Amino acid sequence: MTFNELNIVPEILNALSKENYTTPTPIQEQAIPAVLAGRDLLGCAQTGTGKTAAFAVPIVQLLSEQPNKPHTGRRIRSLILTPTRELALQIYDNIQAYSQYTQLRCSAIIGGVSQKAQERALKQGADIVIATPGRLNDLVNQKCIDLQYVQILVLDEADRMLDMGFIHDVKKIIAKMPKKRQTLFFSATMPPEIASMVKSLLVNPVKVNIIPVTASVERIKQSIYMIAKENKQKQLNLLLQDKSIASALVFTRTKHSADRVVKELRHADISAEAIHGNKSQNNRQLALSNFKSGVTRVLVATDIAARGIDIDELSHVINFNLPNIPETYVHRIGRTGRAGLSGTAISFCETEELPYLKVIEKLIGKTIPEIEDQPYRMQIANQPLKGGGPSASVAAKPAKSKAIPARKPKSEWFRKSRKTSR
Secondary structure, three states, X not given: OOHHHHOOOHHHHHHHHHOOXXXXXXXXXXXHHHHHOOOOEEEEOOOOOOHHHHHHHHHHHHHHOOOOOOOOOOOOOEEEEOOOHHHHHHHHHHHHHHOOOOOOOXXXXXXXXOOHHHHHHHHHOOOEEEEOHHHHHHHHHOOOOOXXXXXXXXXXXXXXXXXXOOHHHHHHHHHOOOOOOEEEEEOOOOOHHHHHHHHHHOOOOEEEEOOOHHHHOOOEEEEEEEEOHHHHHHHHHHHOOOOOOOOEEEEOOOHHHHHHHHHHHHHOOOOEEEEOOOOOHHHHHHHHHHHHHOOOOEEEEOXXXXXXXXXXXXXXXXXXXXXXXXXXXXXXHOOOOOOOOOEEEEEEEOHHHHHHHHHHHHHHOOOOOEOOOOOOEOOEOOEOOOOOHHHHHHOOXXXXXXXXXXXXXXXXXXXXXXXXXX
């Protein structure tokens, strides 16, 4: 199938061609006709499936076919809510590209930067607004933004908005919009609270479920290093001596850990930058731009900050820390191996992360191969190291059991000891 077969107007087809879009992805094939028909949509899709174009292209077409009425000004007719600044800016860039041959205007409303420029853009008028919930709520409360004319609402990465505590903000925003509207809902996972929102917001939706978890990871070469926590940085430095790792996105569990990993990589003369919530918006955008252009070889990120990182030619994803949610592992490694290219995912697993590894392997339906020929290999209980050698000296030691002191009889609980002076 081609985009020509999806009843897309010539202006948007020309824009897609200019951006080198040729064949629609499965989610685009299924979602675009449904959205153009005015249906509500429930999309379950992993990162990298092309869902932004799946909702943005038909929104641009629907709004461009209904120009603003004379003397009414330019009103917000579509609102796209997304969890992070990076993802909001990525969607903004995509919509700018898709709508370049139309008269539509869009604005990005995000936190972490001054709101003055955003206020000016809103006063000039915007047909489409892409926003993070916190900043949008601020502007709604300040009466700087009017949502009563919204025709199409998009909730993108709803499960991540739940994880980040934005659901109450989202509900407040929805209460400001017309009840009669078209709603497009995207979530990679469907926890109970998200499932409840789906039932309350969507009317007879078209359901699109793209790429089962097992299929999305088949094309990615995966491996695991069993390694003690204190040796992870040494192993990472060693891995990155391999020049065939052209670009690596490294995931850590915390912001502090991300900064520490970057510091150690720079000491080893490996170009690296961190991206996380404590960084300013300008610093985050600069780090992402440097990584995409190849100026920086390694980008170290937390899961929340990594939302919105969209790089087609990412060669490696490295899990410095395994995630405790198995779906997050799939989302992480799904950032490599895109656009038909091969990809590699490498994970480090310390003793405390063994339960995480077990549920990840259960989810993807396969055992991740272990790299045994490595200098820091950790011995797992009941699984002796093969070949002995230097690795045996860094094997994990079983924890020593502590003796539990005997309890005092109740008669002595409140008895004070007396010291005799001499």
